[in-house]
Amino acid sequence: MVTLEEIAKRAKVSRSTVSRVINDDPKVSDETRQRVLNVVKRLNYHPNVAARSLAAGRTRIIGLVIPERVVGLFSDPYFPILIQGITSACNVHDHSVMLWLGEPDYERRMISQVLHNGLVDGVILASMLMDDSLMQSLIESALPFILVGRHPTDAKVSYVDVDNVASAKQLVTYLIESGYQRIATIAGPHNMIAGVDRLKGYELALSEHGIVADSNLICTGDFSENGGYVGMQSLIPSKPDAVFVASDTMAIGAMRAIREAGWRIPHDIALAGFDDMPFSERMDPPLTTVRQPIHQAGYKAAETLIELITDPLSRPRHIILPTEIMYRASTNSKT
Amino acid sequence: MVTLEEIAKRAKVSRSTVSRVINDDPKVSDETRQRVLNVVKRLNYHPNVAARSLAAGRTRIIGLVIPERVVGLFSDPYFPILIQGITSACNVHDHSVMLWLGEPDYERRMISQVLHNGLVDGVILASMLMDDSLMQSLIESALPFILVGRHPTDAKVSYVDVDNVASAKQLVTYLIESGYQRIATIAGPHNMIAGVDRLKGYELALSEHGIVADSNLICTGDFSENGGYVGMQSLIPSKPDAVFVASDTMAIGAMRAIREAGWRIPHDIALAGFDDMPFSERMDPPLTTVRQPIHQAGYKAAETLIELITDPLSRPRHIILPTEIMYRASTNSKT
């Protein structure tokens, strides 16, 4: 492997100077810089990351952690899109990403890796869990980190999120104003902030229209397709005329349950989701839903994390990305 | 951060000895080992990865590379499952995984990172592309690597795969023997080995039954849902009575096109796929398909790569995992 040493020798300068050229230090004469750069190119030199990290105390690697209880959802298209956004930002800012998927037996190993062995300069926690043990450790440590999904209580924690409450409320309000009378919801899990917030939006929309929430019209799913299926089955006997499902993936399951009950969408029941996944527009009928910018969330999370790493004293960031309601044929204005 | 030095001081031994304990070197007395271990635990010591890598010339990190032309398929559930398998093996063998998604503008950066900066001990190329530029570079380099998807020509390249030819042939044979007469196929891309092999299996099944392939019954998709949709639309005018689709994701698209044509499955046309994705069993009707062990492929790839890293002189590995035909309601025996 080509080393700094070798470049220095061939360019007839010291290792210090080569290092400065490599790191774009301005105080190097143009002439010297050019000479070094030529040798670098000719020998196809790339600095050794481990050596660099050890000397500089910075690895230019960020960790992406998907906690164990979320891994069940990992095959949701949400994560690939998020990861692509993260990768994009990392490419732009010359960083790399280390991936940790939680596994039940290796939770401790992961936490200690993330926190203690100096591999990463910071971490993105794609969690949305309200009580994550890694998050607690991160808060206590000095390692910069950012959540994808807001933290409900600790204002010192940085995060990227959308306004789930307002978005859900807006969509349910649309259903109410479209004339639907018995609007049900399949909420997300109570231990995920997105689940809690979207349910809150649903409740707010109802109460602001003077509608008393009927507990028979509210059930909880786990954000999986099957969760939506089971949830919808439990709702059917209560005869809702519309249902707001807290994720598009669950909406697929709900749609299946509705079909099996022999109901038609939107004639017998309106269906609305949340996320606007790639498949949502191609559902039959196309799904009314809330579009959230997942790729952008990943990009922003990585970019902001890198800023936090660069300037550890900066304020925590709370970034709220915009959403948009996609009105499609699975709901229909009844007026 | 706690260092080796500090542990050594507190345990009243040399740094060498602490290092040996940390690395499970047998030639340390039980007594000393125990004393060191206690201090390690008490101070919550974790070796610095960069320092360790630099000294040992090994990082215990493997790279997972998804080439750019495959990233479009990254939201396919295939990849999350593969990644989970890789992660599992890495946890068991105390390795970590670095993720690179190809991006058009950063192809060169990625290749040089992967190859030259010493970050990873080896790489898994989840490519299936037959002409990948990174693969060429890897072959020329000394870095251990393994493909997910066989290499068609170079026997020195290690890979994990299933027997796509035999599996496809078996499924199409079943269709023939079920009495279907005009069996079409939506093949995968010509530059992916899985696409080529599955098409070959289709052709073999036909020819062994003395059926001359009708070029109107063969089209090519890109392994995406939309590819399956467009492909099926092009097939409809030729009135096939069965279609073998080279991936379950494409089969979803094909199903949509069939519905839109007003045909019923399997009454008017049988539909069969490849992969057995989580959703395939829940399709309406449930999809007949080839189950391939994706999680296991990831696991095996990582585990084998680690072996190749440990013993660089060992022979290349060609690992073929078993498949299983899942007979479901989207095809029906006509006899």
Add this chain to the structure above:
DNA sequence: CTGAAAGCGCTTACAG
């Protein structure tokens, strides 16, 4: 603008 030198936190022959 440039170089000599110390140091980052480990591993690993070598000697005993």
Add this chain to the structure above:
DNA sequence: CTGAAAGCGCTTACAG
């Protein structure tokens, strides 16, 4: 079984 010492390939004050 244990320790002293060299070395992995960089960065970064410090001095000039």
